[in-house]
Amino acid sequence: MANANVGGSPGTFLAEVQKLIAGVTQVIPAKSSINLGGTQTTQAQILSQLGAIVSEYQALATAKAAYSAQLLSTRNERAADNNLLKELRGAVVAMLGRNNPQLTQFGINPVKPRTTTAQQMVAAAAKREVTRAKRNTMGSVQKEDVKAIQTPDVSLSSNGKISITPLAADAATTPSVGNITGGEAAPSASAPAAAGSTASTQSTGATGTAGGGTTGSTPAAS
Numbered sequence: 001m002a003n004a005n006v007g008g009s010p011g012t013f014l015a016e017v018q019k020l021i022a023g024v025t026q027v028i029p030a031k032s033s034i035n036l037g038g039t040q041t042t043q044a045q046i047l048s049q050l051g052a053i054v055s056e057y058q059a060l061a062t063a064k065a066a067y068s069a070q071l072l073s074t075r076n077e078r079a080a081d082n083n084l085l086k087e088l089r090g091a092v093v094a095m096l097g098r099n100n101p102q103l104t105q106f107g108i109n110p111v112k113p114r115t116t117t118a119q120q121m122v123a124a125a126a127k128r129e130v131t132r133a134k135r136n137t138m139g140s141v142q143k144e145d146v147k148a149i150q151t152p153d154v155s156l157s158s159n160g161k162i163s164i165t166p167l168a169a170d171a172a173t174t175p176s177v178g179n180i181t182g183g184e185a186a187p188s189a190s191a192p193a194a195a196g197s198t199a200s201t202q203s204t205g206a207t208g209t210a211g212g213g214t215t216g217s218t219p220a221a222s
Contacts, residue, residue, distance in 0.1 A: 014057040021050045 008016075024046050033040040092106050103110040116124075138146065150167040157163065 010057055010060060014054065014061075017050055017053050017057075021047060021054070024050070 024043055028034065028043045028046070030043050033042045034046070035041075036046070089106065089108055093103065093108065096102055098111045099113055101110055148166070152167060153165040155163045155165075
């Protein structure tokens with residue numbers, strides 16, 4: 001027995017049914033019958049059962065076409081529907097107030113009232129300005145005026161360190177860059193010198209005190 005296309009698409013299944021109807025009509029005599037599931041079935045009975053299947057699938061196709069048309073119409077009306085929702089939400093907010101907790105019943109989040117006082121806002125702004133000054137940060141407008149005027153001198157030592165020296169036009173406003181090794185700035189040579197100078201001063205002061213000198217601001221005991 002031939003396998004029925006149970007899992008096929010509705011269109012494919014309907015086409016198979018229509019082919020069977022054509023075969024039964026043209027080949028099986030009208031007054032004869034065939035054995036279907038142990039029952040003798042006439043041509044008219046077979047055509048009646050196949051016709052019911054065709055009607056069922058035609059109704060399905062009609063419903064699908066109606067659904068597609070309705071879906072397209074709904075999508076075309078979406079813009080007008082959105083405008084209605086927007087206007088309704090705006091009217092509800094205007095009626096109840098933007099901070100009213102009842103807005104949640106309409107699916108609208110109310111605006112929480114500001115708890116920061118004017119004095120707190122001024123203090124916060126002042127603190128931000130102090131932080132900005134300590135970090136030496138600049139805004140986009142200020143940064144536009146801070147540019148290198150001349151191309152600095154760049155030299156490469158034998159150990160692979162790159163030395164960058166700003167020219168006179170930029171040296172007054174450019175901090176010491178130091179040396180660069182492998183893409184990272186190396187510590188400036190002035191830092192160890194300063195530390196050495198401090199250590200030397202402390203040593204001198206200690207020697208002067210041990211020798212009975214008057215180094216420092218504290219007078220010697222009389």
